[in-house]
Amino acid sequence: MATYYSEEHEWITVEGDVATLGITQHAADQLGEVVFVEQREAGEEFEKGGEIGVIESVKAASEIYAPLDGEVVEVNDALADNPGALNESPEGDAWIYKIKISDASQLDDLMDLDGYKALIG
Numbered sequence: 001m002a003t004y005y006s007e008e009h010e011w012i013t014v015e016g017d018v019a020t021l022g023i024t025q026h027a028a029d030q031l032g033e034v035v036f037v038e039q040r041e042a043g044e045e046f047e048k049g050g051e052i053g054v055i056e057s058v059k060a061a062s063e064i065y066a067p068l069d070g071e072v073v074e075v076n077d078a079l080a081d082n083p084g085a086l087n088e089s090p091e092g093d094a095w096i097y098k099i100k101i102s103d104a105s106q107l108d109d110l111m112d113l114d115g116y117k118a119l120i121g
Helices: 025-031 106-111 114-121
Strands: 002-005 012-016 018-023 034-039 051-057 061-065 070-075 099-100
Touching: 002 114, 034 114, 070 106
Parallel strands: none
Antiparallel strands: 002 012, 012 018, 018 099, 034 051, 051 061, 070 099
């Protein structure tokens, strides 16, 4: 199981052709208290760089951008009732989507943990 990071502060854990996607602890800290998460529906397809949701906090609203092409296969419905879980466990239980990867070569454009740590300094 490999984990990748995007410049938009998202993490992706890949198992086979399915990836679990969420936001990093750094992103959660920057957002502050999360009050709402707008998510796509299972079955929706998207392209790398496209908006696939919105996270609203007491400070601001931030778009979630697709780090690669794919299709939503599962949505973490628990976030609808408890959006604050993104503050408590952004890199654990509070994942946002499970996605079917369309083009695995796009993973090469993402960072490993060391690269991400260098990005956030």
